[in-house]
């Protein structure tokens with residue numbers, strides 16, 4: 001429900017920006033998009049690494065409480081806002097420069113939706129760790145750490161090379 005409301009708000013902001021922002025701003029918006037994407041990806045690669053370390057400490061210990069603070073702050077101060085800005089700037093570019101046309105763009109959007117789903121999964125894990133009810137192993141989080149990296153490589157190739 002919260003995700004649906006957030007997506008609705010992002011869609012409204014994008015529609016407003018398309019109306020009030022001149023297409024000549026495209027390069028500035030693209031720069032903003034790349035900065036947001038870098039921040040989003042940095043967090044998405046670091047958070048599961050924190051989960052790996054968090055699995056190795058006793059629930060309720062001082063180290064565990066420190067990891068909880070680090071995970072919450074990383075999610076709220078960096079990952080969430082960076083994802084919102086990446087989506088808003090990306091959708092603006094997709095409409096203004098490409099009218100949502102192109103196989104590479106459709107493939108990219110599909111992968112970014114998967115990435116956003118992963119983001120939601122990580123958010124739920126932050127809540128589970130905060131309540132000492134994570135049941136997943138360090139090995140699981142080590143494997144999950146690779147998923148955003150693989151998606152990122154394919155997305156960058158799609159948007160830069162535009163192979164189809």
Ligand code: HEM
Nearest residue numbers: 034037041086087090091093094097112152155156159160
């Ligand atoms: C959140 C949804 C996203 C949308 C709607 C979106 C859409 C776009 C669009 C339309 C462009 C302009 C492409 C061009 O002018 O040739 C762009 C640029 C770019 N995007 Fe995204 N993108 C999103 C997320 C991402 C993610 C997650 C990554 C990396 C992991 C990424 C990496 C890039 C890069 C590196 C560029 C610059 C490409 C260039 O100018 O050569 N984007 N994006």
